[in-house]
Amino acid sequence: MAGINKVILVGNTGKDPEVRHLESGVAVANFTLATSETYKNKSGEKVTNTEWHNIVLWRGLAEIAEKYVKKGTQLYIEGKIRTRSWDDKEGNKRYTTEIVGDNMQLLSRSGGTGTTTNQGSDSVNKFEDIANEPEQGDDLPF
Numbered sequence: 001m002a003g004i005n006k007v008i009l010v011g012n013t014g015k016d017p018e019v020r021h022l023e024s025g026v027a028v029a030n031f032t033l034a035t036s037e038t039y040k041n042k043s044g045e046k047v048t049n050t051e052w053h054n055i056v057l058w059r060g061l062a063e064i065a066e067k068y069v070k071k072g073t074q075l076y077i078e079g080k081i082r083t084r085s086w087d088d089k090e091g092n093k094r095y096t097t098e099i100v101g102d103n104m105q106l107l108s109r110s111g112g113t114g115t116t117t118n119q120g121s122d123s124v125n126k127f128e129d130i131a132n133e134p135e136q137g138d139d140l141p142f
Helices: 059-068 121-132
Strands: 007-013 018-021 027-040 046-058 074-087 093-106
Touching: 018 059, 027 059, 046 059, 046 074, 059 093
Parallel strands: 046 093
Antiparallel strands: 007 027, 007 074, 018 027, 027 046, 074 093
């Protein structure tokens, strides 16, 4: 049986996406996403736990993030967990765990204002269509 590596997150961005373009022209976006859960403890006090996630988006999703995502934007992210390792300058093994997104939906228009406006599914589908569009050459189908 094959394993499943699937993550679904709904949260708010902690900073504007940092977008870079590789030599091949492929866009990659990195930012943090905060997810929070609130509950009452035994003494009735409200407790909020916030978890920070490192998000990586590629190609079309990175370009959408560059245009529309700002600090505080509420997002729905689907993807997979990936852990990478590298050796730092002193030769120590370093690790990072990140979420590689393969689906993103914008749940708010204005980042950081505290106002959440749900976009219609048509708007969200347009973003998904752009992100999932295959790269096209100069050959037109007509």
